[in-house]
Amino acid sequence: MERRLDPAISGRGAQSAAVPTRFGLATREVDGDWRDHMEALAAEEGAPPVKLRTHVTEERPKTILSFNQSPDIFFDRSINAYRGCEHGCVYCFARPTHAYHDLSPGLDFETQLFAKPNAAGLLRETLAKPRYQPKPIAMGTNTDPYQPIESRYRITRAVLEVCLDARHPVTITTKSDRVLADIDLIAEMARHQLVAVAISVTSLDPRLSAKLEPRAASPAKRLAALGKLAEAGVPTHCSIAPVIPAITDEFMEDIVERAAALEVASIGWIPLRLPHEVAPLFREWLAVHFPERGDKVMSIVRSIRDGRDNDPDFFTRLNPTGVWADLFRSRFRVACKRAGIGKAKFELDCTRFRRPEVGGQLRLL
Structure with a gap:
């Protein structure tokens, strides 16, 4: 019997759990014990499905900087x-x-969150160490520093305050116009050549965005944020990311044109990546929202990934191959030439670094 797909889960991107079978973990049928219990009760009582709510757990890590040796990315340290x-x-x-x-x-990733309230204090202690050598810190490399809970926790702002005090360079990547809440700090850091901000714009269709990125800012808000940051003198980059074949690639030229009109300094594109459990989650999303073209989308994805859903290898994971990849590159290149915009390299200044005072106090002068 053909499996009947349930209606889309309102306000969430994943349509189910993706069972974590790696690391020797036990498999699960659905997404977490708490959800198992509540859904079972609802089913017994004939009630509608349980509305998924966001739960935040505070954690107190001992370190906050993560270092990497990846040869094909531009940063060697990050904060999440x-x-x-x-x-x-x-x-x-x-x-x-x-x-x-x-x-x-799947659903746990977007409903069961963790926050690190002591991040700024840990960073201050790290930067104060005599052997620490500054290089730009990347923020937003794993999860968005300006996701909705930042409005309550303000951890990203606290981290930026430490970096401004220490004159330590930072790069920020986000999908949210909440970055404008910190434009005072970011503009001040820009005056010292300490910051660059990238905002990713996936499409220009708010209805599509609501399906792909249900709790991210609308495309219009992201573009407006890019414009306000550029106007404030902040080095800005528009990232068309990810480009999803037959779903979002149609917006590439228009995004380039709009970013150029806002005097954004730089623009680039990143192809869709589907590592590990993301591939089955994305297939399920296609089956729910675009059943008529799911096979076509995945066929193109595999064609640019050498026949696989994903390419995990250094140097090739961000550089798709094949006819479709060449087409996307050509379209992007022509659009940039027509709009007078390209990909810029922002040089941040590490020479102004000064070790912060420990004890939690910022400098008065």
Whole structure:
């Protein structure tokens, strides 16, 4: 019998759990014990499905800077103030990290979040160490630093305050116009050549965005935020990311044109990546929202990934191959030439670094 697909889960990107089977973890039928219990009760009583709510757990890590030796990315250190992301982008390559917690990369990733309230204090202690050598810190590499819970916790702002005080350079990547809440700090950092901000714009259709990225800012708000940051003198980058074949690639030229009109300094594009549990989650999303073209989308994805759903290898994971990949590159190149915009390299200044005072106090002068 053909499986009947349930209606889309309102306000969430994933349509179910993705069972974490790696790391020797036990498999689960659905997404977490709490949800098992509540759904069972609802089914017995004939009630409608339980509405998924966001739950935040505060954690107190001993370190906050993560270092990497990846040869094909531009940063060697990063800060993630949160684990999981309420934006719920179905394609998010960071979803599999929730499996480390024996949580689902599916609905758990966007409903069971972790916050690190002591992040700024840990960063201050790290930067104050005599042997620490500054290089730009990347924020937003795994989960969004300006996801909705930032409005309550303000951890990202606290981290930026430490970086401004220490004159330490930072890059920020986000899908939210909440970044404008910190434009005072960010503009001041820009005056010292300490910051660059990238905002990713996936499509220009708010209805499509609501399906792909249900709790992220609308495309119009993201573009407006890029314009306000550029107007404030902040080095800005528009990232068309990810480009999803036969779903979002149609917006590429218009996004380039609009970013150029806002005097954004730089623009680029990143192809869809589907590591580990993201691939089945994305297939399920296609079956719910675009059943008529799901096979076509995945066929193109595999064609640019050498016949696989995903390419995890260094140097090739961000560089798709094949006819479709060449077409996307050509379209992007022509659009940039027509709009007079390209990909810029922002040089941030590490020479102004000064070790912060320990004890939690900022400098008066």
